[in-house]
Each structure stands twice: as structure tokens, then as C-alpha cells.
Amino acid sequence: MTQAMTRPRSAEATKARILGAAKQEFARLGFAGARVDEIAEKAQANKRMIYHYFGSKEMLFQLVLEEAYLDIRSAEQALKLDDLPPLDALEKLVTFTWQYYLDNPEFITLVNSANLHRAKHIAESTKLPASSQKLNQMVQDILDRGVKDGVFRPNVDALQLNITIAAVGYYYLTNRHTGAVLFERDYMDPQALDERLAFNVETILRLVRA
Amino acid sequence: MTQAMTRPRSAEATKARILGAAKQEFARLGFAGARVDEIAEKAQANKRMIYHYFGSKEMLFQLVLEEAYLDIRSAEQALKLDDLPPLDALEKLVTFTWQYYLDNPEFITLVNSANLHRAKHIAESTKLPASSQKLNQMVQDILDRGVKDGVFRPNVDALQLNITIAAVGYYYLTNRHTGAVLFERDYMDPQALDERLAFNVETILRLVRA
Amino acid sequence: MTQAMTRPRSAEATKARILGAAKQEFARLGFAGARVDEIAEKAQANKRMIYHYFGSKEMLFQLVLEEAYLDIRSAEQALKLDDLPPLDALEKLVTFTWQYYLDNPEFITLVNSANLHRAKHIAESTKLPASSQKLNQMVQDILDRGVKDGVFRPNVDALQLNITIAAVGYYYLTNRHTGAVLFERDYMDPQALDERLAFNVETILRLVRA
């Protein structure tokens, strides 16, 4: 009521609220589990608006996914790793990636859901390959600088490294619930998180060190 | 149907067919996306039988999950890593884990689905912690032997190592669809698979080597 | 359908149609026997609407029951029995009750169904005790006036009298089908109905007369 009155009748604001709610719900329940009704309600919007602005649940998911990927890619670029010595740059990337997953837990479940559907929701995207290419290049540059400086060994594949940097953080976090049951530990305990990050930094640095 | 006529009226066989079909469907579409109707049809069974033997979709999922975990744990134990030198043992475990994921792609999506639901379907299991504990001990033994032999550095945490061994394979495979779009590569190309495995072995060995 | 096109898109009208159809079906087949599909169809509504407006079959039954009770209580209050001499008032109440059961046969089967479920569907209602209390008071007033006038004997319990007034009509009608088989009579023959009403009036008046 009051909220509805003070809320600006702005198309952009409505779209943004819908996208935000959709990201939450898709992340929480997966694509199949999320409910259009619930998204509309959480967005303080009308269900009809979702179809007006996004066309379908699938297309809404597409946009949510694309936005999620562009967000992390953009945050990576903002790190300005080129200004750091190669070793520091790499450590910073590992740490950033880990922290990003911690701060944006939706990202992981969204990506999982996207892969369950065999990435069909982003298959048409052109922005995502472009931005990913930039990430790859960024790591390649760090590697090149490290090799030139003699601190990194040569012939480390940038893409494999990238994947591994993501993997060691992502896997720990996405599987934290089953992990907790299987190994009877609290994966999210602050000290446990610190230990994992340290382990991951060690893993990556040993992998590239000359 | 002819099949229906020749199919034996055996509770165990029917249960097994249902479990098999359920594993397929849960893996293919996630828990929420899988359809009880479809599972029944694929199992050449009646929907009623699913409820007769398993009680509910949720309990069916529980059993599928538990079975999936016990299968990999049992395969790991069958490796007889104790009979190998520590370095060989570790390499064999990395290779086995990778190959197991490749041969049993359902495992990964099942685990993802379990985690989306915050592991509630295995929370009550007692078999799983027990078998996981054995895996951990197995790796701990390898590490201990390696340290004693002077080939491994000391103070490598067995659980972290375990997680990392899984992570470097699991992540690559679970995210192969989005990865293919983002990085415009065929993650499943045989050569790409070989390269990834080699990279992973390198990662793990560098991590523990003295 | 033409009907569908001319039918106004009004929430209140739809709710009312659903309630009406539900009353019919619950009365005809009992709570367990009634079918949500059938109710929707008879209401010229969509099954989804039932869940939208009423939440569940059980809650729909609750509303139907509450409405049924409030209707008869309201009709009783409309009799203005206070304006009649006590004897006439009592006779009018007996006659009214009998006629109400005849005119609203759903009432009886609804109440039977409610009692089969041990009244759980109205257990939370606050309106019903209030309106019943008013009925009781109404009869108490008639009794008091009759005693004061010397036409009624003292110490007749109002609630017991109320129950008996209902009983002598209700039982005859609810058990008319088995009664017809057992005693090989047509319980609904107009003359039989008249005779029963006369008998009931006699029963009640003899019970209270001084």
C-alpha cells in the first residue's frame, strides 16, 4: 500500500526488482524449483510484469545468468592485477575468487542450475565469451610476467589455471552441505574458511612456482 | 507387452529397476525437475510401485543418493592403494576419481542436486559418514607413508587434499557446459580430457611433494 | 462458451459460485466423497480458483459448514418468536426447524459429515458458539415466559429442549432412506411428512406443558 505508493512507477526499477528477486529464487531453488508467483511477490511486482518485461521464466533466467556472469567478470577486471607483481597478482586473484563466492553464494547455485540445463540459457550470449576471454588474457598476462621474472615456471596453461583457481574454491562451497554430513564438520566455520583459503593459495602457488 | 509378460514378478528386480531409472532422471533433471511418471515408465514399472517400495519421491531420492555415494566409496576402497608407493597411490587416486566422474556423470549432478537442497536427503544417513571416514583415513595413510619415505612434505591436511582432488576434476566436468560457451572450447574432446587429467595430477603432486 | 463470456470477471461472484457448488457436493457425497474437480465444474470455475480463494478442500469445507450453520441461526433469529405467546412460539420453532430441514436438505448431510470428522472443521470457529448461544437464549426466553404465564412447567432445560426439537425432525429425515427400506414406507410422501410434523409438535408440547 504505502510502499506501493512511494515506489516509483518506473519501468527500470520494476525490472531491477524482478531481476533481483529472480536471482534469489533461482539461486535458492534452481530453475525448476523457482516459482514465478514467488518471484513476483518478492519483487513487489505483478506476475504480469514479469511476462511483460521478460517474456518467460526461461528468458528471465537467461538474463539473471548473464548478469551474474558479467558481475563477476567485471569485478575481476576491477582488481587491477596488472599493477601487482605476478605472485601477488595470482594470490590476489585466488583470494578474490574465494571471497566473491562467499559474498555471492547465489552465483554458485545459478551456475550449477545453468549447467544442469546444459548451458542452453546462455548459449546465445555473445557478451559472455567476450568477457571470459578478457579474464583468460588477464591470467595469461600474469603468467607471462611471472615467467619473464623467473618466479613462475613456463608452459602453465592459463585456462587450466583459471579453471583450477575456480575449482578449489567453488567445489568446497557448493558441496559444503553434503560435505558437512559426510565428514561431520562445519564447512562454514570461520577458521575452517581461513584454512581452506590458505590451502588453496598454497595449491595454486605451488602449481606455478618456478 | 511382451516385456511385461516375460519380466519376472520379483520385488527386488522391480526395486532395482526403479532405483536405476530414478538415478538417471534425478541426475538428468535434478530432484525438482525429475518426474515420478517418467521414472516409473523408464523403470518399466508402475507409478504405484514407487510409492509401495519407496514411500515418496523424496525417499526415493534419498536412496538413490546414498547408493551413489556408497558406490564411489566402495570403488575407492577397491583400489588397494595401500599396496602402492605413496606417489603412485596418490596419482592413481587422482586418476581414478577423474575417471569415475567421467564414467558416472550422474554422480555429479546428483550431488549438485543434493546440495541445492542443503543435503537434507542424506542428513539422517549413518552409513555415509562411516564410509567417508574410511576414505579420509586412506588418504591420511598415503600421506603418512609419503612423509616417512621423504617424498611428501609434512603437515598436508588429508581432508583438504581429498577435497582438492575431487574439486579439480568435479568442477571441470560439472561446469563443462557453461565453460564451453564461455571459453568456446569442447571440454569433452578426448585430448582436452587428457590434458585436464595431466594438469590435475601435476596440481596434486606439486601440492604434496617434499 | 457463451456462458463463460458473459460471466462477469468478479472475484466475489466466483467465490460464491464455488461455495454454492461445494455445498451441494459435500452434502451429496460427504467430505471424503466430494471431488474438487466436480465442484469446480459445477461452479463454472477453474479448479485453480478453488485453491486460490480457499486454499484447500478442507478449508473450503470449513467455510461451507460455517455458512450453513450461520444461515439456519440467522433464519431462526428472523422468526421474531419473542412477539408470540410462548406456546405459539414453541410450535412455530418446531415447525420452522422441520421445514428448514426439508427446504435445505444439504444442511443435514453437511452436519453429518462434520461430525464424522469429529467437528474438526469448525473447531476453530468463534462465530458459531456465539450464534448458538443466541438460539439457546431465545428458547430459554420462551420457556421463561411460558412458566410465568403458567402454561409451561418449570425446570425444563433449554438446551435439552433445543436438542430434542432438532432431533425429532433431523433423525426422521437423515434416516429416511434406511427407514424406507426397513419399514417399507415412503418417508417423503406429503401426508407422511405432515403426520410426522404433527407428531413432533405433539411431542414437544407435551414435554413442556404445565
Place this chain on the structure above:
Amino acid sequence: MTQAMTRPRSAEATKARILGAAKQEFARLGFAGARVDEIAEKAQANKRMIYHYFGSKEMLFQLVLEEAYLDIRSAEQALKLDDLPPLDALEKLVTFTWQYYLDNPEFITLVNSANLHRAKHIAESTKLPASSQKLNQMVQDILDRGVKDGVFRPNVDALQLNITIAAVGYYYLTNRHTGAVLFERDYMDPQALDERLAFNVETILRLVRA
């Protein structure tokens, strides 16, 4: 197991157990609400046996109903009311009827369920009209004797009296759950039961007294 072993493999015993369990379940949940599975289990019998001995759920209900009616009719005959003075005989019948309903609560819900289905389950019965006729004759005899003795007024219809005797007890008990909610009383409180019986005796005696 053990029970199954000690239980005699007797067709009659099995049928009796099934009938007993069916009476319970039909009484508890109505015809539509009762479950064949549950009846079989409660009878410690096999579901197949129900179909073997009774043919269908409907025919099982028929037998249960018929048995229930024959039981009360037989108990009424056992009262030997002919040996009592008419007033005592009538009072004893009222009291017996009340007590029978209290002791056999299934009877009431079975009859309600039979009537919900418009008595189709007993429509073919020939035993029931015959035994009901005997009940009617019994009351007629009491009335005749009472009139001859000058304690009863003439021209009281035996069937109407019969119905009323049943009504004043039956209604109170079948509607005890809704009654408890509406009038906020415990209908089954021992003192409440005594008061109701006394009220009913008074009602019937005043009705026939000369």
C-alpha cells in the same frame, strides 16, 4: 508371524476378522473414507481375501450394515419387554436404545454412511424389513397393553414412537462433536449423559401417558 502361525487357517475366522475390521473402519471414516488396505491389515488378513470372500468394498459394506442392524434388532428382542408392565417396558426400551448407541458407537456412523448413499447397500435385503417389522410389532404390543391398562392414551402411532425413541438418543450422540463446539459443553461427560437419558425418558413417557 507368530500370530499368523497360531491363528487358525479357518475361513470363518478370517471372514469374521475382516467383518470386524471393516465395521471399525467404515464406522470411523465412512464408506468413502475407509481403505481396503487398512481393513485388510487390521483384520490380520490379506487384501485378496476380502475380494475372495466379499467380492468388493461395496458388498463388504452391505454385509457390515446388515449385521449391524440385525445385532440391534436381536438385542431388542432379547429384552423380553412383553413380561413387563407397559410403562416399565417403554422406559426400558428408551434406556436400552440409549445404552446400545453408547456401547456401539459404530452403529450410528454406519447408519449415517448408509443414508448418505441413500440406503442402496441394504435396498436388496429381505432380512432387515422382517426384523424391523418385529420391532414395530413389539412397540405396538406395549402401546396396546398400555391403552388397555389405561396408562397410555390411545392413537399413538407405533412407528412414529419408535422413530422418536431412536431420534432423541441418536441425534444427541451423532452430533456430539459439533454440539460440543456450538454449545461449548462436553456431551460425553457422565453426568451430561445421565441428564440426557432422563430427559429422553421424560419426553417419551409424557408423549404416551394417558
Place this chain on the structure above:
DNA sequence: TATGAATGAGTGTTCATTCAT
């Protein structure tokens, strides 16, 4: 720009009943 009302096709689940031994 926005919304409440409405819907058809499904979704997990349950049922009375029959088959095979």
C-alpha cells in the same frame, strides 16, 4: 504502467482391484 481473474496441462500421491503363484 499496472493488475486481479482465470486457465489447461501437469504433479506427486492414493485408490480399489486383479494377477501370478
Place this chain on the structure above:
DNA sequence: AATGAATGAACACTCATTCAT
């Protein structure tokens, strides 16, 4: 005489989506 296995039709309930204003 008895039973476990199996089934199709139906059940209450839910969903993404469209209509009417």
C-alpha cells in the same frame, strides 16, 4: 486357504502462462 506383486484410473493440488480492464 492364502499372499506379494502389480496396475489404471482417479485424487488433491500446483504450475507457467494469458485474459480483461
